[in-house]
Amino acid sequence: VNTEPNLGPRRVPDVDLAIGAEISTPELIPVEQTATVRELLPFEVFYREQRMPIARALALTLRDTQLAAEAVDEAMARAYQRWHRVQALDNPGGWVYRVGLNWARSILRRSRRRPPVWMTSGSANGEPDAVDPIIDRALARLSVEQRAVVVCRLLIGYSEAQTADALGLRPGTVKSRLARATARLQSLLSPLDPQAKDEFE
Amino acid sequence: MNDLTPPEQRIAAHLQRASQTVDIGDTAVATVIRRGRQRNERRRAAVGVAAVATLSGATIGSIQLLSKPATRKVVPSTDSDLSEATTPAMSVPTTTTAGADEGLTLANRIESQLVWNSVDPGTDEALGMTVYWNPSTPAANPPFLVWSSAPGKPPVDDGTLQPTLYRSDDGIHWTPTDGTEFVEPEVSMRGLSARDGRLFAFGTAAATAPIPQGKAGDVVVDVSDDQGASWRHIVLPMDLRSLADKAGVQSIYFQGGMAANDEGVVAVAIPAIAFEPSLDARFPEGYVPQRDGVAPVHYPQCVPSDGAVPTSTMVGTGYTAPVQTQPVATAVAATTTAVGVPREEALNSCADQAPTLGDAIPWSDLGVDPQTAALMFRPRVFVSTDGEHFTEGSFPDLPDEFARAQLTVSATEAGFFVAVQNWSGVGSPLARIYSSADGLTWAATDLPSGLYDAIDVTSDGTVVAFNSGFPVPVVTDPYVAVSEDGTTWTKISLSSLLDPDDGPSARLNVYLASSGPGGVTAFATISNGNGAVSKSVVLHTADGINWSRDDVESITGRSGLAATRIQVTDNSVLVSVVDPATRDEHDIAQTSVLVGTPVS
Numbered sequence: 106v107n108t109e110p111n112l113g114p115r116r117v118p119d120v121d122l123a124i125g126a127e128i129s130t131p132e133l134i135p136v137e138q139t140a141t142v143r144e145l146l147p148f149e150v151f152y153r154e155q156r157m158p159i160a161r162a163l164a165l166t167l168r169d170t171q172l173a174a175e176a177v178d179e180a181m182a183r184a185y186q187r188w189h190r191v192q193a194l195d196n197p198g199g200w201v202y203r204v205g206l207n208w209a210r211s212i213l214r215r216s217r218r219r220p221p222v223w224m225t226s227g228s229a230n231g232e233p234d235a236v237d238p239i240i241d242r243a244l245a246r247l248s249v250e251q252r253a254v255v256v257c258r259l260l261i262g263y264s265e266a267q268t269a270d271a272l273g274l275r276p277g278t279v280k281s282r283l284a285r286a287t288a289r290l291q292s293l294l295s296p297l298d299p300q301a302k303d304e305f306e
Numbered sequence: 307m308n309d310l311t312p313p314e315q316r317i318a319a320h321l322q323r324a325s326q327t328v329d330i331g332d333t334a335v336a337t338v339i340r341r342g343r344q345r346n347e348r349r350r351a352a353v354g355v356a357a358v359a360t361l362s363g364a365t366i367g368s369i370q371l372l373s374k375p376a377t378r379k380v381v382p383s384t385d386s387d388l389s390e391a392t393t394p395a396m397s398v399p400t401t402t403t404a405g406a407d408e409g410l411t412l413a414n415r416i417e418s419q420l421v422w423n424s425v426d427p428g429t430d431e432a433l434g435m436t437v438y439w440n441p442s443t444p445a446a447n448p449p450f451l452v453w454s455s456a457p458g459k460p461p462v463d464d465g466t467l468q469p470t471l472y473r474s475d476d477g478i479h480w481t482p483t484d485g486t487e488f489v490e491p492e493v494s495m496r497g498l499s500a501r502d503g504r505l506f507a508f509g510t511a512a513a514t515a516p517i518p519q520g521k522a523g524d525v526v527v528d529v530s531d532d533q534g535a536s537w538r539h540i541v542l543p544m545d546l547r548s549l550a551d552k553a554g555v556q557s558i559y560f561q562g563g564m565a566a567n568d569e570g571v572v573a574v575a576i577p578a579i580a581f582e583p584s585l586d587a588r589f590p591e592g593y594v595p596q597r598d599g600v601a602p603v604h605y606p607q608c609v610p611s612d613g614a615v616p617t618s619t620m621v622g623t624g625y626t627a628p629v630q631t632q633p634v635a636t637a638v639a640a641t642t643t644a645v646g647v648p649r650e651e652a653l654n655s656c657a658d659q660a661p662t663l664g665d666a667i668p669w670s671d672l673g674v675d676p677q678t679a680a681l682m683f684r685p686r687v688f689v690s691t692d693g694e695h696f697t698e699g700s701f702p703d704l705p706d707e708f709a710r711a712q713l714t715v716s717a718t719e720a721g722f723f724v725a726v727q728n729w730s731g732v733g734s735p736l737a738r739i740y741s742s743a744d745g746l747t748w749a750a751t752d753l754p755s756g757l758y759d760a761i762d763v764t765s766d767g768t769v770v771a772f773n774s775g776f777p778v779p780v781v782t783d784p785y786v787a788v789s790e791d792g793t794t795w796t797k798i799s800l801s802s803l804l805d806p807d808d809g810p811s812a813r814l815n816v817y818l819a820s821s822g823p824g825g826v827t828a829f830a831t832i833s834n835g836n837g838a839v840s841k842s843v844v845l846h847t848a849d850g851i852n853w854s855r856d857d858v859e860s861i862t863g864r865s866g867l868a869a870t871r872i873q874v875t876d877n878s879v880l881v882s883v884v885d886p887a888t889r890d891e892h893d894i895a896q897t898s899v900l901v902g903t904p905v906s
Contacts, residue, residue, distance in 0.1 A: 152335045164328045185339050185341075237320070255321070259317055264309070265309075281590075
């Protein structure tokens with residue numbers, strides 16, 4: 106539920122983003138506990154495979170493509186910085202997503218920077234590659250916490266447990282946030298799903 | 307994702323499709339590795355701010371390095387091939403057509419009266435890109451001012467941007483000022499204006515004392531008489547410092563802006579308060595702050611639980627509301643409904659039911675001083691006619707419906723204006739304009755209910771408000787609401803500005819607009835039925851009814867440009883745009899300025 110003023114493309118929840126958490130790094134599991142059970146993953150391979158999906162997930166969460174690009178690079182740099190431990194996590198991508206999200210929210214809070222208008226209007230990083238404005242505005246109706254859950258579960262495809270782990274939430278919280286967000290999105294996206302309504306009648 | 311419900315699968319498909327169109331751009335893995343190594347080195351060496359300079363190229367902001375030589379080209383108006391059927395030149399529309407939504411009048415399309423120059427700034431024609439959202443309407447008269455990140459000024463260690471003020475007398479030649487006073491965080495971001503050769507900036511600053519960690523500074527108007535080379539603080543009597551120390555207050559900032567006209571300079575500010583513990587945590591389902599307390603948002607739930615459906619569940623650190631129950635809908639069973647609908651779908655079937663507001667929980671019950679909370683509804687206005695001395699005017703308290711509303715301040719020859727909008731998600735979105743001739747006393751005018759992307763007031767006092775047509779409750783054509791008197795409103799559909807080759811399901815999305823003596827100019831994208839954007843256009847009107855359209859690709863020869871700022875003067879229109887596809891060696895997008903002048 107987005108309780109902030111929802112005023113169209115340029116108006117992104119202010120307090121929601123401005124009072125984000127400080128930059129935080131999810132607690133790392135000591136490498137000794139898990140590294141032996143999995144083959145070590147070269148950072149370059151991880152980067153090549155994960156950067157774009159995480160960046161896109163952040164773009165939809167933050168509703169700011171350029172900030173998402175900056176966030177994923179910052180988070181990837183931090184991942185490299187401690188790669189020997191990050192790679193041992195069950196879900197290194199979730200760790201990067203969370204670090205990037207926290208970093209971006211902190212930047213927004215500190216700089217009072219609003220997502221650039223052209224990023225939030227549906228024309229994300231250049232008009233031909235823009236996010237569908239209807240989807241973007243529907244996402245804008247959610248809080249950033251709800252968007253994060255929606256993106257992790259429905260876009261990245263994390264399980265409830267993985268989403269909970271990535272976002273530092275309890276599985277029950279993931280479930281409830283997803284249910285509410287889904288209900289909200291279903292209504293807002295109904296113009297794109299003219300057949301959906303019939304399924305319930 | 308096999309465990310997803312059908313509604314979730316549909317949403318997932320939409321998200322997947324939308325995300326595939328997002329081009330983040332590539333960053334070489336070597337760059338990120340180098341950055342990671344630099345982080346390690348910096349941490350080990352405990353090098354402070356200086357080390358961050360090495361990271362600047364890839365970190366914050368849309369820094370535009372001004373390295374390219376200037377180029378100009380002039381292209382004719384793009385509307386020369388308009389069909390007669392769509393351009394009844396200058397005739398006032400009086401009919402509502404089948405092409406428009408009920409109650410909307412079609413905009414009258416006219417040929418563009420503007421000739422456009424596209425300027426790619428070079429080192430001596432420099433426009434840094436605006437990186438701060440500035441809720442003030444840009445000045446209509448030179449000098450033009452813009453905050454920018456700037457080459458050679460990397461973010462400091464915590465990511466705080468160091469802004470540079472750029473100025474221009476013609477919109478083409480931009481030069482950075484040397485305002486080194488603006489390296490502090492949070493300083494003077496909220497407004498820029500100029501009057502009688504004097505520059506003004508508005509915001510917060512450590513004017514009287516350092517800003518404690520996590521606390522607030524002083525509200526200031528900064529004044530420069532040497533074109534931005536040096537600035538002095540005028541501290542306004544708005545004590546955010548003590549407010550930040552109040553019980554239950556986590557942090558303080560403010561909304562507002564500044565604008566100037568021939569009558570004077572007006573600065574409007576309203577505190578925004580983040581509470582501790584946060585209201586988000588206390589009211590996870592949502593809430594609406596009101597003067598008397600916080601009203602929780604209730605969403606209808608259709609899933610039964612042990613014979614009763616909770617209609618209100620609030621968990622968190624500070625407050626737990628009593629759970630109310632209502633009889634179970636007999637059609638809904640534990641795992642499926644009586645008609646076999648899975649419970650998840652039954653839950654989602656409630657999505658079209660509107661949320662409601664519960665009774666407000668008093669601020670005092672939440673550990674917050676009610677007088678402190680009331681300040682969120684009390685805008686403060688400060689006026690100066692000489693640019694030196696500011697007097698506080700009388701601004702009406704905002705009603706509950708405008709809690710944490712966004713304020714946009716503007717000034718024209720007709721007076722000063724503050725546009726306020728809000729929508730909590732409950733009820734109808736509201737918009738209002740406060741107007742004043744002298745900045746001291748203000749009167750309110752309500753706009754028709756709707757979500758407006760931009761609200762502008764022309765120099766003759768006509769209000770022009772852009773509505774995206776986003777669903778409340780259904781999608782409509784985008785339209786502008788125009789009123790000369792604040793009482794009678796005309797809603798004008800912009801769908802007549804679409805061309806046949808835009809596609810049968812094309813949709814116009816206005817997302818940036820500004821007014822000035824020459825009229826109102828808007829930047830819009832045109833998307834197809836799937837939401838993909840096909841082109842960008844500049845729309846212009848002198849009266850809100852007759853509109854011209856210029857295709858940006860025809861002006862610049864490039865596609866995918868996006869606007870960052872529009873300024874309208876009496877004899878020109880300036881639109882600054884960025885080209886995400888053209889980047890420098892630091893991956894910074896190119897900024898250009900489109901300068902439109904009337905056909906002679």
